[in-house]
Amino acid sequence: MISEKMVSYVQGSSAIRAMFEEGKRLSAIYGAENVYDFSLGNPNLPAPKEVKEAVYRILEEEDSVFVHGYMSNSGYEDVRGAVAESLNRRFGTAFHGENIVMTVGAAGGMNVIMKTLLNPGEEVVVFAPYFGEYRAYVTNYDGVLVTVPPNTEDFQPDLAEFEKRITPKTKAVIVNTPNNPTGVIYSEDTIKSLAALMRKKQQEYGTSIYLISDEPYRELAYDGKEAPYLTKYYENTIVGYSFSKSLSLPGERIGYLVLPDELDDSEDVRAAANVATRILGYVNAPSLFQRVIARCLEAQVDVEYYDRNRKTLYEGLKNVGLDCMKPQGAFYLFVKSPLEDEKEFCAAAKRHNILLVPGSSFDCPGYVRLAYCVSYEMICRSLPHFAELMKEIGG
Ligand code: PLP
Numbered sequence: 001m002i003s004e005k006m007v008s009y010v011q012g013s014s015a016i017r018a019m020f021e022e023g024k025r026l027s028a029i030y031g032a033e034n035v036y037d038f039s040l041g042n043p044n045l046p047a048p049k050e051v052k053e054a055v056y057r058i059l060e061e062e063d064s065v066f067v068h069g070y071m072s073n074s075g076y077e078d079v080r081g082a083v084a085e086s087l088n089r090r091f092g093t094a095f096h097g098e099n100i101v102m103t104v105g106a107a108g109g110m111n112v113i114m115k116t117l118l119n120p121g122e123e124v125v126v127f128a129p130y131f132g133e134y135r136a137y138v139t140n141y142d143g144v145l146v147t148v149p150p151n152t153e154d155f156q157p158d159l160a161e162f163e164k165r166i167t168p169k170t171k172a173v174i175v176n177t178p179n180n181p182t183g184v185i186y187s188e189d190t191i192k193s194l195a196a197l198m199r200k201k202q203q204e205y206g207t208s209i210y211l212i213s214d215e216p217y218r219e220l221a222y223d224g225k226e227a228p229y230l231t232k233y234y235e236n237t238i239v240g241y242s243f244s245k246s247l248s249l250p251g252e253r254i255g256y257l258v259l260p261d262e263l264d265d266s267e268d269v270r271a272a273a274n275v276a277t278r279i280l281g282y283v284n285a286p287s288l289f290q291r292v293i294a295r296c297l298e299a300q301v302d303v304e305y306y307d308r309n310r311k312t313l314y315e316g317l318k319n320v321g322l323d324c325m326k327p328q329g330a331f332y333l334f335v336k337s338p339l340e341d342e343k344e345f346c347a348a349a350k351r352h353n354i355l356l357v358p359g360s361s362f363d364c365p366g367y368v369r370l371a372y373c374v375s376y377e378m379i380c381r382s383l384p385h386f387a388e389l390m391k392e393i394g395g
Helices: 004-030 049-061 077-091 105-117 133-139 159-165 188-205 266-279 287-294 303-319 342-350 376-392
Strands: 100-103 123-127 144-148 170-175 210-214 237-242 255-258 332-336 367-371
Touching: 004 133, 049 287, 077 100, 077 255, 077 287, 100 105, 100 266, 105 133, 105 170, 105 210, 105 237, 105 255, 105 266, 123 133, 123 159, 133 144, 144 159, 159 188, 170 188, 188 210, 303 332, 303 376, 342 367, 342 376
Parallel strands: 123 144, 123 170, 170 210, 210 237
Antiparallel strands: 100 255, 237 255, 332 367
16 A cells, blocks of 8 residues: 555665664674674764763753754754854855755755755766665655766766766756765866866756765765865855764764855755755754754764774775775775675675675675774674685685
8 A cells, every 4th residue: 555656665775674684683693793794884983072062061051942942944043153154164165054954964955955956857867886865865856866877997977978968857966975885085176077067068958957965974084085065166066964974973863955155046945945844844953963063063083993994994805805996985895796796795795794785786786885884893803704705706
């Protein structure tokens, strides 16, 4: 009796659920310390101490009716102002509170913006490999997801293939940098070329094409690298941010959208996002955690910890003969499968109690993803098992 659309969503999500169940099953048989679960992008680091302090202080100092009450659907005005100021300080932008809509994490923000922009049949372009949930975020509103095939050389977007896929129906383009699943940061050159191409196509078709930057991993960048702030390169840019990873708060569901004045129809877009937040049933982003993040805008988790994991896992996998690119950000490694069918490789890994996600979940078969937001000790314990796995498959 469930809707036809939901039947396909349920089928699509069962692979990840199955993996989660598999981790629990293997832990019950072999003991949790003998299972090497690299499947989930769930941060393993504690939230910074500023978060706990903020929670206590808000509950002590602020008025309960205000802290737990309804507010504008777009969020508390002072919080939105504080977010805008922090962005201006960090990126030299000129946002004000009205440009910010507080959201229920990145996922909530993406749904609000798709609801705001899409008419049925309008197209949203994504670059493979991409976060698999994008398909649902777009089709929820009867949009059409258009995929640009991967550039497996360096996993920067393939702009020649992109150009071929922009049509008069293209309403938006989603980029995610630092990227899940590759860990790649799109270079400034890539961003400039992407922006020039989108500007050219807007002119050619007389349409507005919005660039949506989904960037929950912005602060997780290594070796001094930084992802360019995209509103500075393309006027029609919307930023979707989340504190799930930078403050290890995925369960609290808190993030924001930036809807700059420079957007085409900026006022209408902002008004519609405000209404979308309400009618999608979020009503508003969680009130306590809006107030918490306003006090923690400069805090972040211990990025050095992820960096040590990154280096250890990357070197370890290279040493056993796996072919992978050193990630520049996020907490994922994207590894070329030594077997043609990466699902077979995942199955072989499971026989060694190693859990990996097949690249086909990100529309990029032939690769597997490892999440290294896990304990350093687990990474060290896993490496001999990767060596055995490679021996078994003759790698
Ligand atoms: N976008 C990307 C690329 C992600 O990797 C994730 C979560 O892993 C999300 C969005 C959703 O994040 P949130 O928990 O803030 O909704």
